Each structure stands twice: as structure tokens, then as C-alpha cells.
Amino acid sequence: MLTALEGGYGDRADAVEIAGRTASYEQLLAAGHAVAAAVAGGPPVAVTATASLETVAAVVGGLLAGVPVVPLPPDAGPAEREHVLRDSGARPIEVDLTRRADFSGPAPAPEDPALVLYTSGTTGAPKGVVLTRAAIAADLDALAEAWQWSAEDTLVHGLPLFHVHGLVLGVLGALRTGSRLVHTGRPTPAAYARAGGSLYFGVPTVWSRVAADPQAAAALAPARLLVSGSAALPAPVFRDLERLTGHRPVERYGMTETLITVSGRAGGEVRPGTVGTPLPGVRTRIAAEPGAEIGELQLTGPTLFSGYLGRPEATAASYTEDGWFRTGDIAAIEPDGVHRIVGRASIDLIKSGGYRIGAGEIENALLDHPKVSEAAVVGVPDADLGQRIVAFVVAEGVTGPELTDFVAAHLSVHKRPREVRFVASLPRNAMGKPQKKLLLATADDRDR
Known part of the structure; x- marks a missing residue:
């Protein structure tokens, strides 16, 4: 071989x-x-x-x-x-x-x-x-x-x-x-x-x-x-x-x-x-x-x-x-x-800097933080990384950098969110699942 x-x-x-x-x-x-x-x-x-x-x-x-x-x-x-x-x-x-x-x-x-x-x-x-x-x-x-x-x-x-x-x-x-x-x-x-x-x-x-x-x-x-x-x-x-x-x-x-x-x-x-x-x-x-x-x-x-x-x-x-x-x-x-290749069947697989990163893994890490009650992670188009990891969280008494460091300490460093956005609640469908397409639309509007 x-x-x-x-x-x-x-x-x-x-x-x-x-x-x-x-x-x-x-x-x-x-x-x-x-x-x-x-x-x-x-x-x-x-x-x-x-x-x-x-x-x-x-x-x-x-x-x-x-x-x-x-x-x-x-x-x-x-x-x-x-x-x-x-x-x-x-x-x-x-x-x-x-x-x-x-x-x-x-x-x-x-x-x-x-x-x-x-x-x-x-x-x-x-x-x-x-x-x-x-x-x-x-x-x-x-x-x-x-x-x-x-x-x-x-x-x-x-x-x-x-x-x-x-x-x-x-x-x-x-x-x-x-x-x-x-x-x-x-x-x-x-x-x-x-x-x-x-x-x-x-x-x-x-x-x-x-x-x-x-x-x-x-x-x-x-x-x-x-x-x-x-x-x-x-x-x-x-x-x-x-x-x-x-x-x-x-x-x-x-x-x-x-x-x-x-x-x-x-x-x-x-x-x-x-x-x-x-x-x-x-x-x-x-x-x-x-x-x-x-x-x-x-x-x-x-x-x-x-x-x-x-x-x-x-x-x-x-x-x-x-x-x-x-x-x-x-x-x-x-x-x-x-x-x-047109895209991913699921929006939950993020490709950032050449890495394939599962959003669910990052969400689970964020939810391990005692101050976080809800979390949803998406990949937002980025000219340098391809996609950058953006986390939408419902939390009190914690900062974005603190959550980024928390994820980096629990997972690989390259899986840390590049940006944390605090929201009052996550949009959800009738089944209770976060509607990530709405979050992505929000992210795209903010990046323009």
C-alpha cells in the first residue's frame, strides 16, 4: 500500500x-x-x-x-x-x-x-x-x-x-x-x-x-x-x-x-x-x-x-x-x-475553512452552558471561510465571547461560533423545530 x-x-x-x-x-x-x-x-x-x-x-x-x-x-x-x-x-x-x-x-x-x-x-x-x-x-x-x-x-x-x-x-x-x-x-x-x-x-x-x-x-x-x-x-x-x-x-x-x-x-x-x-x-x-x-x-x-x-x-x-x-x-x-455541486440537502452541515461541521454538535455544546436556554447554529456565506459559524442564542448573563470560548473548550477550536447573536426567542415550526431558513434570512439581511 x-x-x-x-x-x-x-x-x-x-x-x-x-x-x-x-x-x-x-x-x-x-x-x-x-x-x-x-x-x-x-x-x-x-x-x-x-x-x-x-x-x-x-x-x-x-x-x-x-x-x-x-x-x-x-x-x-x-x-x-x-x-x-x-x-x-x-x-x-x-x-x-x-x-x-x-x-x-x-x-x-x-x-x-x-x-x-x-x-x-x-x-x-x-x-x-x-x-x-x-x-x-x-x-x-x-x-x-x-x-x-x-x-x-x-x-x-x-x-x-x-x-x-x-x-x-x-x-x-x-x-x-x-x-x-x-x-x-x-x-x-x-x-x-x-x-x-x-x-x-x-x-x-x-x-x-x-x-x-x-x-x-x-x-x-x-x-x-x-x-x-x-x-x-x-x-x-x-x-x-x-x-x-x-x-x-x-x-x-x-x-x-x-x-x-x-x-x-x-x-x-x-x-x-x-x-x-x-x-x-x-x-x-x-x-x-x-x-x-x-x-x-x-x-x-x-x-x-x-x-x-x-x-x-x-x-x-x-x-x-x-x-x-x-x-x-x-x-x-x-x-x-x-x-x-449545487448545495447541501440539509442546512445543518456547515463548511467553514475546509471543515465540515455539524450544527447540532455546536448547539448541544451551547446548551450545556447554564446561562443558555435555546440555541440554533447556521452557516452564513463568508468570502474568506466559505461559511462562518453564527449562533443564535437565547441567554442571560453571558457574553458572546464567553460562549465562543465555552464551545472552543468543549469541541475543536475550529467549531467555535465566529459570531453569537442574542435573540428573545427562536422561530419554530409546528413541530417545535427551529426554522433556520428564517434565521439565515435574518443573517443575510444584516450582512448586506
């Missing part, structure tokens, strides 16, 4: 660079063997997924041992961390890159779980998405073909290592294709400009900041391909990047449950606002009302997850009766097969 570590592409001292620290394939493999020897035959392994060589070595070790790896957000609050550990049964480990040990365990099977990634839905606590080795390998090979990604590339990104984008594509992809990896630590325009890569990954927030820095953007002109994902890239940012770098960014579409299923192609036609065509082996369809051009995107293929950990009913509910995965995203397929 990790072809580069198996000697398929030779070795070099700076094969992987993260936040200024470098390691060769041999060093990563040796550290991975030490991790594998320590965890083989045990429960899943929880890794605090900082942007570090230690995180990479921990993931490598779990894969070598056939033990599922559960990445934890470094900014996770105690409630979130405890939920993930309890739900997954994972044992936290720490990695010492200098430690060495012999490991010669049996090769894991392709259908064995490789990663358990926790993702926020629209309600309740995050669910564990089980990804097999076969699904990950199929996806990375399909993307290598689509993006002409090879050992000749230098991949640059600064994305979190607890999500599909940063970890599966951004680390395991490099270790499978043999491309050199430069993780910038923080994805700043200056860091991207210094890296000198041929292939760059970013989320719309990263690309909007690069486009706002003409000098940094110009430094990306020698690159081969810019890839954007995790949320829709605004058309103005697309045009600014094309003007400043000479590149038309390729967009792709995927979910934690499906990995990447649809993408633009290197060297192919790229249009703003579209995410390309299905990858090899993936089939898509639109479940639309009669006469409608848009509907829910459904798909099937070799990259799909094996289920939600310990939640068979939720797994079954995510599929149609004939076995197609329900993405919950609204899409259109143009006559030439190019896909366009």
Missing part, C-alpha cells in the same frame, strides 16, 4: 518534510516498524494528529501492523476527545522517531480497516467512518491517474492531518505515488510560495488568501497543478488564481464516507463551479424530482467506506434500496458529464 516505503522509488533524505523537519523513507519505515511492534494485535490506535513527522510515523505503523488508526484533532476539547476514544475503543500512543524495533507481522488483508475518521453529521455526536485499505488504495490510484501524479512531483500543502484531504490524499497519496511531500505546517501564502512544488493542495480559504497575495500567487506559476477541495471554490477566487498563477485550479468532490469520487483532470478542460467527472470505477446518478435538473447526488464504487463504526442502522440508512450511497448533496450533471 505504501509503495514508496517498500523501496519502489528509491530514497532521499528529504522525502517527507513537515513544518521544516525532514525524514527519509528509511527513517519513516524504521519508526513505523517500532510503532507496529508496539501496537500489533491490539485495539485501534488513537493518534493526536498534529502536523508532524510523528503523526506520519504513527499512521505508517498502524498500517504496517494492520491496526486501525483513529486520528484525533489536536484542538479537540475534552468532551469530543473522550467521545472518540470511548466510541472507537482506541488506545492513545506517542511516537519517538528515534525508537527502533523488529517487526515482521503478517500482511493485512485489503478489506481490513485502515482508518477510522470521525465526521460530524447534522445531529448528534460525530460518527466513526471506517475506511479499508482497498478503498484508500483504489482512490489514490484513481487520483494519480486523473492528476498525472507521479514520483516526479513535489506535493505541497498545509492541511490538517485528521481529515481525508490532508491525511489520505496529502500524506498517504505521497507515500503511494512516491512524490516528495512538503507540508508547510500552516497553509500561509508565504509558505506555499517558498515551497517550490509542482502539485499543490488547498481548500478555498487557503486559495482565497493566496489570491489576495499577488506576490505569493505568482510564485506558484512554475507548478504543474493546483487542486482545490473540501468546499466549492468561489468563482472570483478561481479567476484571480488563473490571472495571477496562469493555472485553472482543478476541483474535486468527495466525502469522508466515499473518499474522492469526482474530479477534474490534469490537462483537461476545467470550468469554475464544477468538480469534473467520476473517477474510474465510480458511477454517479442524480435522484431528482420529475422534470428537475438537480437532485441528490448518489454514487457507488470501490472507494466507499465499509460503514459507520458500531452503527449498522446509520450505515443502512445511508444507502438506497438498490445499494447507492446517498451523499446528501444536491448536484447537476451537465451534458458532457461534468458535475456541479
Whole structure:
């Protein structure tokens, strides 16, 4: 699975660079063997997924041992961390890159779980998405073909290592294709400009900041391909990047449950606002009302997850009766097969700064505060973040910053509300559910 570590592409001292620290394939493999020897035959392994060589070595070790790896957000609050550990049964480990040990365990099977990634839905606590080795390998090979990604590339990104984008594509992809990896630590325009890569990954927030820095953007002109994902890239940012770098960014579409299923192609036609065509082996369809051009995107293929950990009913509910995965995203397929993602079937999944965030999780955290009696959270369009988290609360004796800090202390910091608006009451329907469309309309009027 990790072809580069198996000697398929030779070795070099700076094969992987993260936040200024470098390691060769041999060093990563040796550290991975030490991790594998320590965890083989045990429960899943929880890794605090900082942007570090230690995180990479921990993931490598779990894969070598056939033990599922559960990445934890470094900014996770105690409630979130405890939920993930309890739900997954994972044992936290720490990695010492200098430690060495012999490991010669049996090769894991392709259908064995490789990663358990926790993702926020629209309600309740995050669910564990089980990804097999076969699904990950199929996806990375399909993307290598689509993006002409090879050992000749230098991949640059600064994305979190607890999500599909940063970890599966951004680390395991490099270790499978043999491309050199430069993780910038923080994805700043200056860091991207210094890296000198041929292939760059970013989320719309990263690309909007690069486009706002003409000098940094110009430094990306020698690159081969810019890839954007995790949320829709605004058309103005697309045009600014094309003007400043000479590149038309390729967009792709995927979910934690499906990995990447649809993408633009290197060297192919790229249009703003579209995410390309299905990858090899993936089939898509639109479940639309009669006469409608848009509907829910459904798909099937070799990259799909094996289920939600310990939640068979939720797994079954995510599929149609004939076995197609329900993405919950609204899409259109143009006559030439190019896909366009229109929006989310539910307004309760917020995409902010490249993160997918469940509103219900934030609402539950707010309601844990003794001064809060009601809470509703929405995503409001934001030029920088894509969407910013806005909380409408009914409360007394507490300030907005205090509630923001309260959420950040209980959940991941990136899930904190960017704005708290106090209201006398929440608009509700006959069933007692908050009418978020009315709240969004109020937010839009205020932002004008």
C-alpha cells in the first residue's frame, strides 16, 4: 500500500518534510516498524494528529501492523476527545522517531480497516467512518491517474492531518505515488510560495488568501497543478488564481464516507463551479424530482467506506434500496458529464475553512452552558471561510465571547461560533423545530 516505503522509488533524505523537519523513507519505515511492534494485535490506535513527522510515523505503523488508526484533532476539547476514544475503543500512543524495533507481522488483508475518521453529521455526536485499505488504495490510484501524479512531483500543502484531504490524499497519496511531500505546517501564502512544488493542495480559504497575495500567487506559476477541495471554490477566487498563477485550479468532490469520487483532470478542460467527472470505477446518478435538473447526488464504487463504526442502522440508512450511497448533496450533471455541486440537502452541515461541521454538535455544546436556554447554529456565506459559524442564542448573563470560548473548550477550536447573536426567542415550526431558513434570512439581511 505504501509503495514508496517498500523501496519502489528509491530514497532521499528529504522525502517527507513537515513544518521544516525532514525524514527519509528509511527513517519513516524504521519508526513505523517500532510503532507496529508496539501496537500489533491490539485495539485501534488513537493518534493526536498534529502536523508532524510523528503523526506520519504513527499512521505508517498502524498500517504496517494492520491496526486501525483513529486520528484525533489536536484542538479537540475534552468532551469530543473522550467521545472518540470511548466510541472507537482506541488506545492513545506517542511516537519517538528515534525508537527502533523488529517487526515482521503478517500482511493485512485489503478489506481490513485502515482508518477510522470521525465526521460530524447534522445531529448528534460525530460518527466513526471506517475506511479499508482497498478503498484508500483504489482512490489514490484513481487520483494519480486523473492528476498525472507521479514520483516526479513535489506535493505541497498545509492541511490538517485528521481529515481525508490532508491525511489520505496529502500524506498517504505521497507515500503511494512516491512524490516528495512538503507540508508547510500552516497553509500561509508565504509558505506555499517558498515551497517550490509542482502539485499543490488547498481548500478555498487557503486559495482565497493566496489570491489576495499577488506576490505569493505568482510564485506558484512554475507548478504543474493546483487542486482545490473540501468546499466549492468561489468563482472570483478561481479567476484571480488563473490571472495571477496562469493555472485553472482543478476541483474535486468527495466525502469522508466515499473518499474522492469526482474530479477534474490534469490537462483537461476545467470550468469554475464544477468538480469534473467520476473517477474510474465510480458511477454517479442524480435522484431528482420529475422534470428537475438537480437532485441528490448518489454514487457507488470501490472507494466507499465499509460503514459507520458500531452503527449498522446509520450505515443502512445511508444507502438506497438498490445499494447507492446517498451523499446528501444536491448536484447537476451537465451534458458532457461534468458535475456541479449545487448545495447541501440539509442546512445543518456547515463548511467553514475546509471543515465540515455539524450544527447540532455546536448547539448541544451551547446548551450545556447554564446561562443558555435555546440555541440554533447556521452557516452564513463568508468570502474568506466559505461559511462562518453564527449562533443564535437565547441567554442571560453571558457574553458572546464567553460562549465562543465555552464551545472552543468543549469541541475543536475550529467549531467555535465566529459570531453569537442574542435573540428573545427562536422561530419554530409546528413541530417545535427551529426554522433556520428564517434565521439565515435574518443573517443575510444584516450582512448586506
